[in-house]
Amino acid sequence: SNTSPRAHGIAAALLAAGVNPEEMYRRIYAQVSLGRLQLLREALGTLVSEPDLGLSHISVDAGVTERYDVTSEELDGIVEHPRSITGTRMALFFRDLGYGKVKVSLRSTGDVDVQRFARRYGGGGHRKASGAMMTGSLDQVRTQVVAEARAYLRGELTDE
Known part of the structure; x- marks a missing residue:
């Protein structure tokens, strides 16, 4: 697009x-490097898909780049895997950076505007691809963002 x-x-x-x-x-x-495929295997092991809402997400823990000897750039595109699931309208990729910081990558299909959603967290980008940096543990951030993404996809969130 x-x-x-x-x-x-x-x-x-x-x-x-x-x-x-x-x-x-x-x-x-x-x-790709072997490490990237091993990292992808780990990330896909966390895959959650909610076809009724069109929401899918994956996560990686802190230290994943060191564990698989990959660069941060090799994480690019990981969010495309949950987005590629038939019926997914919003895909999320949570990356625990350590030190209480989590990077959230958002992708969409159809008419879902992830830039608007990412602004809720001080993030940005464009309609189909956005991101945000959040404070908290991976579990805390994922729980919050997934709950609000569900509401957003249902049309229940009108404020930004």
Whole structure:
């Protein structure tokens, strides 16, 4: 939904210059470290899906990057897994950073505006992808955000 004619023009120019799209796809999307897959396995083990509301979420504990010897960048895209579940309208990824801080990544499909929801917690982004940094334990933050996400998806939260 956020792709523009300019982005397609750049892609066309790259192809015209001889860039091999299969090689670029492989380099960007089709090769990951073993640690990233192990981390993904752990994260997917926490998956909760509520198909009646279209809400899905996953979590990782503090220290996960050290445990699997991965970079923070290798966590990018993890939230796409719960978002890909058929019927999911809002996906959440909770990452315990330690020190009482939790990063919440939000993604949506359809008409759900996660930027509006993220502003409740001082976060931001855009309609389909937003985030927020929250204070508290992973369990506290997850409990609060999931409860409010349920209300938001039901249309029960009107204030920001």
